[in-house]
Amino acid sequence: MKLVKLTVALCAAVVVAGCDAPKKDKTVDRGFDSKHLSQLKAGIWIDPNGCDHWIIDDGAEGYLSQRLDKYGKPVCSGTAPPNTATGAFKRGSSVPDPI
Numbered sequence: 001m002k003l004v005k006l007t008v009a010l011c012a013a014v015v016v017a018g019c020d021a022p023k024k025d026k027t028v029d030r031g032f033d034s035k036h037l038s039q040l041k042a043g044i045w046i047d048p049n050g051c052d053h054w055i056i057d058d059g060a061e062g063y064l065s066q067r068l069d070k071y072g073k074p075v076c077s078g079t080a081p082p083n084t085a086t087g088a089f090k091r092g093s094s095v096p097d098p099i
Helices: 002-019
Strands: 043-046 052-057 062-066 084-086
Touching: none
Parallel strands: none
Antiparallel strands: 043 052, 043 084, 052 062
């Protein structure tokens, strides 16, 4: 029983320690070819519900963010069929896609 309590206490300590991690600027690519994400080209991926998501593929990493209007509601433009990616989202990187 003591081992179970010790394990639970240790897990709780690890979880709480992770809450105090420093905030990072999510607009910066931290890979080996790091640059501000505004220097990369974004495309649009249409999800299965027909709503838009901004996508960027810099060869080593990928980024996805739901496209929202000024009121915070999803944009569902209908510019392409569901599960389709459009645009130049693989441009702006000097890293080739390994796949």
